[in-house]
Amino acid sequence: MSISSLLLEEKKAMLHVQEAKKKAQEIIQNARAEAERILGGSIDEEKVRRLIEEYEEKVRKEAEKILEEYRARAEKIKSTPEELIEKAASMIAEEVLSHGL
């Protein structure tokens, strides 16, 4: 064992680091290639269609709620009290018998 064996060990260790650097470059190159693949491809029309369908389903539920509110309003209107209808009818009859005469 001597200094020369230490130098040899140092050289081996440096090679180990060099290997790691090479591997690191490879990793980054692969990542860049993957990024290019992700960005380079055209938009997946099937995915677009599916996303829009899912959204439409969500909006339909919202629309059903809105329609339900209008239905409730319409029902409330239809259940206008009889005495109010009677009062309006009397007013109409009175107008017919007197208006403009």
Add this chain to the structure above:
Amino acid sequence: MGSEQIEALKEEIWRRAREKAERILSDARAEAEKIIEGAKQKAEEALRRRVDPEKLIVRRRVLGRAISEGRKLVILARNEVIEKAFQRALDKLRVEAESKSEAYRSFLLKLLKNAFENLGSDGGEITIYANESDIDLLKSMVKELSGSQVSIRFEKADIMGGLIASEADGRKVFYGSIESRLEALKPALRDKVASMLFKEVRRT
């Protein structure tokens, strides 16, 4: 330098080398992850730019249809109730006409005066069409109206009440039947009726 010291130095050389190699690889992996994540975000952004305008169109179409359908339901309900009030008014007018109430007699008299004012200025014959049950009443009213110099003929008509008067040649016609007056007043009365019927509903 003893062999133990050399061994310790070797270990130190390798510890540092391994540490450095590990850091290099871990930095590279982090960088790679960042590159891919950035690309995915850009792709998502591109997808959003493609999908969002279509989503807006879908939203407007679906909600627009629901709102329009809902408004239609409300309008139909309002019309149904308003028509019910007009139908009820017609029933009331039928009762007035059949019972020859005071209000109805006064109405007939005013109609008759209006008919004379509008027709027969040239002294010609006037034909008065009325419900059969009103003809005697109208005849007596004509007698009461002094100054009516025109010749009058009465004809039965299939009307609920009121009268229709026409000059002999048919050039001038005065429409005063209950049905025609109701129809003529309907557009003007609808808003009034609606505000009477729905003011409570509107508030809520």
